[in-house]
Amino acid sequence: MSMLPAGKVLAFAAQGERRCLGVWRAGRRLVCPYGAVLDGASARDQCARCAQLDRSRSVAADTMADDPRPYGVYLAYFGPGLLKVGITAAERGPARLVEQGAVAYAWLGRGPLMAARRAEALLGSALGVPDRFAKAAKRAARGALPPAPDRVAELEQLHCATQELADWPETLQPVEFACADHTELFGLDRIPGEVAELGGMTAGAEIVGEVLTGVGSDVYLRLATGGEGEGAEAEAVGAEGAGLGRDGGSSRAGGAGPVGVAGRGGGGVAVMDARMLSGWVLGAAVGRVTTVPVRAVGPGAGERDAEGTGRQEGLF
Numbered sequence: 001m002s003m004l005p006a007g008k009v010l011a012f013a014a015q016g017e018r019r020c021l022g023v024w025r026a027g028r029r030l031v032c033p034y035g036a037v038l039d040g041a042s043a044r045d046q047c048a049r050c051a052q053l054d055r056s057r058s059v060a061a062d063t064m065a066d067d068p069r070p071y072g073v074y075l076a077y078f079g080p081g082l083l084k085v086g087i088t089a090a091e092r093g094p095a096r097l098v099e100q101g102a103v104a105y106a107w108l109g110r111g112p113l114m115a116a117r118r119a120e121a122l123l124g125s126a127l128g129v130p131d132r133f134a135k136a137a138k139r140a141a142r143g144a145l146p147p148a149p150d151r152v153a154e155l156e157q158l159h160c161a162t163q164e165l166a167d168w169p170e171t172l173q174p175v176e177f178a179c180a181d182h183t184e185l186f187g188l189d190r191i192p193g194e195v196a197e198l199g200g201m202t203a204g205a206e207i208v209g210e211v212l213t214g215v216g217s218d219v220y221l222r223l224a225t226g227g228e229g230e231g232a233e234a235e236a237v238g239a240e241g242a243g244l245g246r247d248g249g250s251s252r253a254g255g256a257g258p259v260g261v262a263g264r265g266g267g268g269v270a271v272m273d274a275r276m277l278s279g280w281v282l283g284a285a286v287g288r289v290t291t292v293p294v295r296a297v298g299p300g301a302g303e304r305d306a307e308g309t310g311r312q313e314g315l316f
Helices: 048-055 095-100 113-127 135-142 148-163
Strands: 009-015 023-025 028-030 071-079 082-089 104-111 196-198 206-215 218-223 269-273 281-284
Touching: 023 048, 071 095, 071 113, 071 135, 071 148, 082 095, 082 113, 082 135, 082 148, 104 113, 104 148, 113 148, 206 269
Parallel strands: 196 269
Antiparallel strands: 009 206, 009 281, 023 028, 071 082, 071 104, 206 218, 218 269
């Protein structure tokens, strides 16, 4: 999220159609041969056929079992009771944990890919540790995190339990417990207790607001009110500038003029999945407020939901 620091004001609009980003090979993008148009409400940036080609040579899909690189097995903490197990290439370090928005994590072991896979499966079968959580659960947990010592204790308890498993793979070297916390990296203290969600983009839809922080692919914005206020110079942003790991297509940057930012004018905070920008051509906003659907979440959300109205004022 280094390209979207706290305080940056964004004002951009989706243009044309959202297109499949194609297939990645050898660190570069091969254009989708089908010219597929994607759903603006999905976080997926590939059409089904390109995604299938990518997964034909994928560690995640277990179709690359011959990968000779060493792998790390980790425990990731997203909130109370939300601990998962996962694997990542050792050379990537903590990058995978940052991408997932893990609040804290600890390494369990390092070794060959298949040994790491066996350990991951073992934790699932013997201890009931999942390998994924829904985005909604992660977002909800961020608004009410316990103190850091409680997070460490929960991670350490599970870490100790794994060390007692009888069927731990012999070729996977155990790693002593050490907790890494992302509170400061993610700016978790800047996330308020009540946060709405931005829906999918459509052609002509605009997002205008001030960046509070970013967690994984989630960007927290204080939405513009449309008033003059003190304002700030807004910037259009390309999908790659939104913290995405892929080339999100071209963007047409340009100043959108001063906007009344909600933090200075009393508006609300909403979270946007930056992956939903990938595949769009993004240009400067012409309006002064966010026009994509804004959904209330949590208790009473049904009464406060303004999806489809293009208005966020009633939510906050």
